[in-house]
Amino acid sequence: MEIKFVADCMLGRLAKWLRALGYDTHYQRYYRPGDIEHLVKEGRLLLSRHRGATDHYTKAVLIHANGVSGQIAEMKERARLVPVRSNWFSRCLICNVLLTETRKDAARGNVPEYVFYENMAGIRFCPLCGRYYWPGSHRKRMISQLEEWGF
Ligand SMILES: [Zn+2]
Known part of the structure; x- marks a missing residue:
């Protein structure tokens, strides 16, 4: 089974990058008491900056670094991330x-025209928030960053 994460409220940027790599990563800006326990019981590995939290669970990784690059390095070392490239950019x-495929008529007007005409097959849609995703310059920059991190 593929590894799933729950990231604490301090790790929003890390959560975003893990999602970009295709990992199911739960993140909230605020957790009520009991939320994290529930999510860990669901089978998620806790990522936290608080030793008190990570000591409490057997399935947990304590993150030390402040910056996301350092956090990614810690994840590679301690959570044994082996992302499958075909899963990159599969999540909102x-x-x-x-993300799901989108109907042509629905995508029109929601993505840049050049994407619509040249790369319709690459357009994906988030069924929850309605955002569109496509291979463009923003994606290219993210891929460069991931490659820089050694993925
Ligand atoms: Zn979304």
Whole structure:
């Protein structure tokens, strides 16, 4: 089974990058008491900056670095990330849900025209928030960053 994460409220940027890599990563800006316990019981590995939290669970990784590059390095070392490239950009970076294909008439007007005409097959849609994703310059920059991190 593929590894799933729950990231604490301090790790929003890391959560976004894990989602970009295709990992199911739950993140909230605020957790009520019991939320994290529930998510860990669901089978998620806790990522936290608080030793108190990571000591409490057997399935947890304590993150030390402040910056996301350092956090990614810690994840590679301690959570044994081996992302499958075909899973990259398969999730909404905001909602964490899997993106779906989109109907041509629905995509028109929601993506840049050159994407619509040249790369319709590459357009994906988030069924939860309605955002469109496509291979463009923003994606290219993210891929360069991921490659820089050694993925
Ligand atoms: Zn979304």
